[in-house]
Amino acid sequence: MKKQKIAIFGGGPSALITAYFLGDNFNVTIYEKENNIGQKLLVAGKGGFNLTNSLTGINLTKKYIPENFLKESILNFDSTKLREWLDNIGVTTFVGTSGRVFSIKKLKPINVLNKIKTSLVKKNVEIFTNQKFVYFNEDFKPIVRYNNRAREVIADFYIFALGGASWSITGSDGKWTKAFREIGIESIPFQPSNCGININWSENIKSFPIGKPLKNIQISCGNNTASGEAVITEYGLEGNVVYSLIPQIRLKLKDDSFCQVKIDLKPNNTEKQLLEKLNDSVVPKNYKKIFNLNNTQIALIKSLTQKDDYINPKKFVQILKSLRVQVNSLRPIEEAISTVGGIAINELNSHFSLKKFPNIFTIGEMVDWDAPTGGFLLQGCFSMGYWAAASIISKKG
């Protein structure tokens, strides 16, 4: 019997895993607009390259916003299943610090990408590069442009995995929203996620601790608190502790056009414990020793505190536990590790096909969901790809 055809647009992780799971039963073709597939995966690999996280099952689903949207896909293909799949294609992983899952040292990101490519070649998946999806024609068929020539793509199922709108150098430019709008599919405007924050530092901090880490801190925004590390930059703060609070900071900036976060520089000590370290001989020049602070912490506190408060040891303790910093804005979308926005989730069925066009699926970062760094982004993309493939397999004619 003739195999049904699958056309996949975009060559990122979401697309590649879908192609893998459909490869045995369908004729699968990937259309990628850049010279190479998986460019963002390679960029992701320049930092930590967390392929997933050791959280599994229901605990994993809690990392996603909105939680229920990805729940089924993640419960059916969680980090255990993802690691098994990676292992099957020759990518051995291990759990590193804070539960992040990495490929073993000798497998660099390019090796991981090549292992995925090899697994697709074995399944006869065709990969066309420099082929850009441009719009849908009046029959709602995707049109692809190659060498200035446009052609209609005919398939039984279409999967779009066009990515978000940051790091456009990797090909993920978010410019596809117009084509979907033209066929009546709503997109939410893209916004940065997992990004740094802009803070009006005083001149004295600009001249001192730029690039210095603030280790083992806690930051709170409203009722949400995150622990980890941040780095002081010329424009504000970067780092995992900041990234995990971006959804709340984004919301505050939108609703109140004002956002204050509180930094706890001594999360392992209560205020009472710190106050117990005080005696009559304590003066500001002992602070470093008494509270075990480094120059960066002292410089940060000084730059954000009135002199009268700084020289008052009791006040200083309060500040150590709750240093208030005003966030002006998020960093530009282009710099963000991920974006929110894209295809509105109310346009989708539970397996990520469009309600209006059930043979068209949209998966990965091009859909409006959010997750923190730590492997959750790639996990979300892989789970969606698997789940879309599972649905198509179940419909196989």
Ligand SMILES: Cc1cc2nc3c(=O)[nH]c(=O)nc-3n(C[C@H](O)[C@H](O)[C@H](O)COP(=O)(O)OP(=O)(O)OC[C@H]3O[C@@H](n4cnc5c(N)ncnc54)[C@H](O)[C@@H]3O)c2cc1C
């Ligand atoms: C600096 C950085 C570090 C990161 N680190 C991590 C990490 O450690 N762990 C983690 O989990 N996640 C990480 N991420 C996020 C992760 O890489 C992305 O969430 C993931 O790549 C999204 O996968 P995707 O398949 O949905 O889209 P993408 O990987 O963005 O792929 C989309 C593809 O579609 C193509 N495309 C776009 N438009 C068209 C078109 N019109 N026609 C045809 N093709 C098109 C693009 O060229 C691209 O190849 C990081 C991201 C960045 C930027």
